[in-house]
Amino acid sequence: MDIKALRYFLAMVDYGSLTKAAEVVGVAQPALSQQLTALEAEFDVQLLHRSSKGIALTNAGRVLYRHACTILRQLSLASDEVKSIGAKVSGKVSIGLPPTVAARLVMPLIKTVRERFPEVCLQIFEGSNEQMRARFFNQRLDFVFLFRNTGSQTLEALPLAQEVLSLIGYPEQRLLRADQPGAAPILPIENLGSLPLVLPANSQEGLRHQIGEILAQRNIGVNVVVELDSLKYLLQCAREGLACTILPTSVLVGEYADLPHYQIQPEIKRPVSLCWLRSAQLMPAAHAVKEVVQEITGQLVSAGELLSV
Incomplete structure (x- = not known):
């Protein structure tokens, strides 16, 4: 062969x-x-x-x-x-990230690894939760970021932080509430069921699945009118007023920086963990990159861009 x-x-x-x-x-x-x-x-x-x-x-x-x-x-x-x-520490290290995590982490990760470990080659893949899981379990990735806080029989999970999700787009004003004069309006979670939403397709541990579970606990339905696995088009739909979406506000950069966003109350949070296969033998380069990831996410928590676990 x-x-x-x-x-x-x-x-x-x-x-x-x-x-x-x-x-x-x-x-x-x-x-x-x-x-x-x-x-x-x-x-x-x-x-x-x-x-x-x-x-x-x-x-x-x-x-x-x-x-x-x-x-x-x-x-x-x-x-x-x-x-x-x-x-010296050298070799290839492959990492899979969902778009919301990549928006915060990719550039600081590349810069830090290049400075400290110039002989390490990073292979970074960005994609949907389902795409990253498939690559990971086919052993095409050393690490993958998953929205979970515990491991399993097959994988180790290192909880790093939590993402807070916001409503992005143009909801009807009657659904919003301002607790204090001049304060930014918020969206009571029970009003989510009245909104047309554009969300990623349902998948294990994915955004749509997690939102659905949280709302089901409160007997709130989810009115998904479009399913999209593209971050760009999720935001494009919200910007054109076709439907609102639910994402971390960290994705609102560049041409989408001025998109309105609203705090959902009570908050919808999801854990972010760095995962690797229990059966995998992590090489020195992988250990080095794992430590850099922990350091950067710690800085993001300190800066208020992520919540602590």
């Missing part, structure tokens, strides 16, 4: 098309197609379905994808461990 062919196979699956994968790995598309044909001939089974809409894994392809992730991950760990003996 050719390791290079396995890397190409993972790229095809991750990027959803041979054309995009060829661009990313830097080879011609016909050569990439030949590698796939050779793999399928070696295993005597079809690994991918190809169509005008892209590619999809067959059942055999799913099995190979899972094993290929493990094989390449172990090779990377072996390389990093050998290189780290008697050397």
Whole structure:
């Protein structure tokens, strides 16, 4: 089995098309197609379905994808461990972040790691909760940020902070309340059920799931009129008055800085934890990055941008 062919196979699956994968790995598309044909001939089974809409894994392809992730991950760990003996902290560290966490953390993380550990290569992936979980459990990430405060049989969770969620957009004024003259208006939580909302699709531990659970405890329905997994378009819908959304105010930067936002009362909070697989062997570079993440989130808590756990 050719390791290079396995890397190409993972790229095809991750990027959803041979054309995009060829661009990313830097080879011609016909050569990439030949590698796939050779793999399928070696295993005597079809690994991918190809169509005008892209590619999809067959059942055999799913099995190979899972094993290929493990094989390449172990090779990377072996390389990093050998290189780290008697050397400076070095190697690759991959992290998956949801957009709301990335907005605060990515640039400080990159700057600090570059200053302190110039031989560490950060691989940062931003995506929805579901996308990050899939990458993580396929062992494509060393760390992932998840909105939970406890671990499980398969993963370790280091609670770092809490996010406070706000209503963003243009709700009807009758739904808002001002406790004191001149004070910023707030939205009583029971009024959320009267608002059309645009939220991410429902997923395990995702924003939509967490909001739904909190409101269900109060017998409040959720009126979701659009489901979107794009932070940009969530904010765009709110800005155009199509529906309100619920997000941390830290996402209101750049062209969205002037979007109105309202405190929900009582507060809706969600925990943010740095997670890694219990079975994973964290290399020195990963330990170094984990300490930097803890330091930066501690600073954000001190600055009031996040709440303490």
